[in-house]
Amino acid sequence: MNVCExxxxxxxxxxxxxxxxxxxxxxxxxxxxxxxxxECLVPRRSGxxxxxxxRGAAGPRSPIDEDVLDTVTxxxxxxxxxxxxxxxxRERWPHHGPPPAAxxxxxxxxxxxxxxxxxxxxxxxxxxxxEISDLEGTARSIVGDPAPRRQRLGTCVAMTEAGVCGxxxxxxxxxxxxxxxxxxxxxxxxxxxxxxxxxxxxxxx
Ligand SMILES: [Zn+2]
Ligand SMILES: [Zn+2]
Numbered sequence: 001m002n003v004c005e006x007x008x009x010x011x012x013x014x015x016x017x018x019x020x021x022x023x024x025x026x027x028x029x030x031x032x033x034x035x036x037x038x039e040c041l042v043p044r045r046s047g048x049x050x051x052x053x054x055r056g057a058a059g060p061r062s063p064i065d066e067d068v069l070d071t072v073t074x075x076x077x078x079x080x081x082x083x084x085x086x087x088x089x090r091e092r093w094p095h096h097g098p099p100p101a102a103x104x105x106x107x108x109x110x111x112x113x114x115x116x117x118x119x120x121x122x123x124x125x126x127x128x129x130x131e132i133s134d135l136e137g138t139a140r141s142i143v144g145d146p147a148p149r150r151q152r153l154g155t156c157v158a159m160t161e162a163g164v165c166g167x168x169x170x171x172x173x174x175x176x177x178x179x180x181x182x183x184x185x186x187x188x189x190x191x192x193x194x195x196x197x198x199x200x201x202x203x204x205x
Contacts, residue, residue, distance in 0.1 A: 081135070
């Protein structure tokens with residue numbers, strides 16, 4: 001009888017039933033979660049020109065620690081998940097070449113489809129589960145836990161040294177105080193919210 005790599009409970013493979021389900025759920029959720037993260041952190045292209053979220057670039061200061069910004073980017077999550085796919089595929093089909101580059105969503109789906117084999121035959125299943133759990137934890141530290149659906153209301157109209165801020169302003173259902181995560185501007189109360197709505201860029205422009 002095997003024991004689960006994560007909790008030591010009895011398991012038929014490398015993970016117990018509970019941790020196998022948890023891993024399946026995380027693989028299903030991860031792409032959405034990282035889409036939320038990029039929504040939270042990176043201002044969209046706005047009518048006033050592009051605001052680029054790069055280290056040291058002139059422009060609005062990110063209220064979020066830049067190291068965190070580095071570790072939570074979609075690119076990093078996609079890279080980590082892809083490396084796991086490469087390794088699982090190499091173990092399972094040693095004579096096949098490596099899988100083609102793929103998006104985070106596609107790699108998560110692939111791993112989820114191979115989950116049974118992974119749990120039964122892949123010795124690093126515990127490490128895989130731990131790393132997927134870390135990726136989820138990092139994302140949740142930004143978007144909240146559980147990740148609520150944010151509503152996109154528009155873009156920040158505050159003036160900053162680099163011009164109009166332009167970061168996406170979103171809110172949780174029921175929230176009346178809007179805060180820009182990029183420049184820390186707050187929109188609260190009727191007049192401020194009216195001004196926010198009034199100065200939204202023309203989407204058609
Ligand atoms: Zn377990
Ligand atoms: Zn702003």
